Amino acid sequence: MSAVLRLEEVWKSFDDHEVLRGIDLGVDEGQVVALIGASGSGKSTLLRTVNLLEPIDDGRILLRDEDISDPRVDPDAVRARIGVVFQQYNLFPHLTVLGNITLALRHVHRMSKRESDAAAVALLERVALADKAKAHPDRLSGGQQQRVAIARAIATSPDLLLLDEITSALDPELVGEVLDLVRSLADDGMTIVMATHEMAFARDVADRVVFLDAGRILEQGAPAEVFGAPREERTRAFLARFT
Numbered sequence: 001m002s003a004v005l006r007l008e009e010v011w012k013s014f015d016d017h018e019v020l021r022g023i024d025l026g027v028d029e030g031q032v033v034a035l036i037g038a039s040g041s042g043k044s045t046l047l048r049t050v051n052l053l054e055p056i057d058d059g060r061i062l063l064r065d066e067d068i069s070d071p072r073v074d075p076d077a078v079r080a081r082i083g084v085v086f087q088q089y090n091l092f093p094h095l096t097v098l099g100n101i102t103l104a105l106r107h108v109h110r111m112s113k114r115e116s117d118a119a120a121v122a123l124l125e126r127v128a129l130a131d132k133a134k135a136h137p138d139r140l141s142g143g144q145q146q147r148v149a150i151a152r153a154i155a156t157s158p159d160l161l162l163l164d165e166i167t168s169a170l171d172p173e174l175v176g177e178v179l180d181l182v183r184s185l186a187d188d189g190m191t192i193v194m195a196t197h198e199m200a201f202a203r204d205v206a207d208r209v210v211f212l213d214a215g216r217i218l219e220q221g222a223p224a225e226v227f228g229a230p231r232e233e234r235t236r237a238f239l240a241r242f243t
């Protein structure tokens with residue numbers, strides 16, 4: 001299997017605070033990797049380094065064997081190959097749902113208006129929101145907004161989808177519809193790295209669970225291993241909070 005993403009000995013500090021301390025992580029084609037760990041353990045920073053939102057201090061990040069941490073690479077070209085959804089504030093409020101999705105298609109992929117509209121409508125059908133194409137984001141529920149954000153993130157057929165606690169800001173009754181969509185993308189073979197506190201979902205959908213502790217990968221493995229029989233005391237203590 002070919003690696004879509006590989007982090008090699010990645011170090012990242014903010015001032016004198018080491019937030020990522022030698023991260024080694026490989027993600028194969030079609031794999032779903034769940035990043036778990038306490039608040040402040042470095043999950044978001046890890047995802048942000050992959051999307052080149054944070055420069056790293058040491059190590060390498062490879063996207064399909066290309067070193068994207070090389071300062072000479074064009075960050076926009078890299079970001080065009082990576083879909084990202086954050087916890088909140090994903091959509092442009094002044095654009096319609098359709099406009100949010102067509103923006104990247106028109107500017108990154110240079111599609112015509114007709115082409116991009118047709119592609120966006122198909123994506124909205126995929127996320128069961130075709131009837132909201134003309135609406136502005138503030139007319140949608142939080143769950144619907146995140147489904148649009150996911151549609152936008154996959155619009156450019158990225159190599160990799162990064163999801164950073166995308167259900168954390170949602171009312172509990174809206175979490176399921178978003179997770180169901182992520183599950184269906186996983187079933188379709190999308191390569192996904194997601195930071196999440198949804199342990200039941202991670203257990204169910206992830207191929208591998210990675211436990212971050214103070215900027216290090218303390219343990220990782222199949223969900224049944226990490227959740228069922230964690231090797232490290234700190235992993236056990238962390239997981240005990242969710243049961």
Ligand code: ADP
Nearest residue numbers: 014019037038039040041042043044045046195
């Ligand atoms: P997580 O997503 O696991 O909660 P983060 O990656 O957000 O963890 O944060 C890891 C650590 O890095 C925290 O101590 C946080 O305060 C710190 N940190 C994150 N971003 C910055 C920043 N831009 N400047 C300074 N410190 C930061």
Ligand code: MG
Nearest residue numbers: 043044045195
């Ligand atoms: Mg975070």
